[in-house]
Amino acid sequence: MECTARFSGSLLIPADDTTLTAVARHKSLLERHYKVACTEWKIAEQFIDKKYTYALADSIGVPAPWTIVLESLEDVERHGRSIEYPCMVKPCQSHHYFQVFRKKMVLVKNFNQMLSAYKQATDAGVEVMLQEFIPGDDTHGVNYNSYFQNGEPLVEFTAEKVRLSPPEFGVPRVAISKDIPEIIESGRNILVALDFYGYSCTEFKKDARDGVYKLMEVNGRHNRSVLLAVHCGINFPWIEYEHLVLGRQPSINNFQRGNCPSEKECPTKHSIGVYWIDEFKDVIHSTRYFIKERYSLIQYILPYIKSHIFATFDLKDPVPFIKRCIDLIKMAFSTFSITL
Template sequence: MTEAGRPPAVILGGSFNSLSVARALGRQGIPVHALGDGAGGSLVSHSRYLRSYLDVASSATAADEWMAWLRTGPRGAVLLPCSDGALEFIARHRAELVEMGYCPAASADEVTLAMLDKERTYELARAVGVPAPRTAAVSTVDEVRKAGAAMDFPCALKPRHSHLFARAFGSKALIVDDAEELEAAFRATNEHGLEMIVTEIIPGDDSRYCSYYSYLDDDGTPLFHFTKRKPRQNPPGFGLGTFHVTDWVPDAAELGLRFFTGVGLRGVGNVEFKRDSRDGQLKIIECNPRFTAADKLVQRAGIDMATISYRRALGLPVTAPTTFRRGVTQWHPVEDWHAFRAYRALGQLSTVSWLRSLARPTGLPMFDPRDPRPSSVYAVAFAQRGLRFTRRRLASLIAGRRSR
């Protein structure tokens, strides 16, 4: 395929990552379309680089609505997944999508589906020599009781499929302090028909989280090596990153590449680890074979995964990055404020240390002076939520005084 024509890109699902992908490609003159995933309020829909946006009714109907749109969509377009649901959609429908004339992002589909299953991910990690937490898949109350007896508390009840769990509970995991809480948490998840695992919590504070990113070509050759740290997340322990910093973490790169090559991953890959305070080993937490919420950080550090993925899907050559900028940060101000307060309450972070970490130029996940509308829309929505909260608090205080 030649450079002429610049085939469109269609982004499926996502949030911050879909916005960074749209900007990276749109700035090159590539027509970009985005299909929502029912999460609501997608910021990418406000980007100047978007040609069209499909707002789907709900995450449960997203796959059907995507397929309906694609039946009349721009043939020859590259399909780029930005959510777990999108990964599953492409993995299960690749042949049909190719027959329709699309170019789905490269991946080993069976591996992708395995990465969407946390228990299968851990099984594969152990098989290729990558340390993993102790886990137990559970489907009955008896299995939960047996797993609880073998675990140290606190432990976590995690979903095998995160995107299905998030629809019902809006979090990554349920932390439990004893066997009674574990059983109650399992009963709650079981009502939604979710497959769950009981997992140990790797000890150590959140500064021990780090990640490895790469893109593996068709023959398994990594096109680049990138690592970062995630010092803070909200909520602490099992949350979304609120402050990231690029850094070279050699053992994360070594273990990450061992995992990717061992399981046969192709295309974009991200694997997260946590360093165990008991033995100093990195233990795998999860693998995301797609763009993540830190995609803009990776771009700012010098690696444009969106363009690499787009070009490889079209069979075009890419110039592989040989290095990346270290010390680049990404800060989510509102979320990090809540994280800071939680860490401070736990005695893990002082005000001075928090402010010191911010005393350098940092990047914001949404703001781009060339494309200001998404961050403006977010700021207005945040101000409106704050105003509604203030009004409710004032009304509650006034009602309380009147009742005295």
């Protein structure tokens, strides 16, 4: 709050679940000084704590993996002996789990592995669930990005994941803009049921067994790959700024996919089939997981030779790229020093 005098009236955008939780819990206080770009906590809690998200999805018929919340060792014994393996041990609140274990979830193949993962999580004070494992490679993951107001999607954009970091259960390191009409209805329905408003990125995964897209999570905040939508002509951060700061009502007619304020910067012919690349993670993890992923050389380089945008590298604004390089060098030296 010590920054209020300097930044009073500015747009406050939470960028991860930790900050979103803090801002949403104190939104009424923060709104005295800022334009706050998130929902209040009674809504945010429903997607931050995923046990509520999956229960809501089940109640309205949005396809999702079966999910069992584990509240005790008795639950573990009762459900763990009867469920089908492999399955996921997944945190109810991902950011708490990631802070401790540096991963989003764990795949378990039998009861003993599940019990061990449960005990590790509960010992760290993290509530977890058992969840159905949805088979499918990295490209089966998709995003439904939207800007909602009064229960209606004013702007929508869909994309498909190409490579994850790490593979299978990580975050996108390469994604591609793509029309995916199969997820539109489910994406809209879960957001309406949440009474959500503003920007969100709702994730689904296509089940390799039946071809149905299953709900993975709702992110009520901007994700790093939002630049993909910007490059394709849908500038979600600017839409949010215009709406909350300038008081201009967003219009779906002004932000159809393919329209762009500057044709030179984001040509309409590239609005579909454009790649977003986290250049650091893709190089590092493509090298590390080359054998496991089994991609051909052309599959690795295709995003770089097709129309694309990088997560940080931009000749017109090189500072973020330089800063990230410096951070990686510091991290490498720190790791090397600890090893010695």
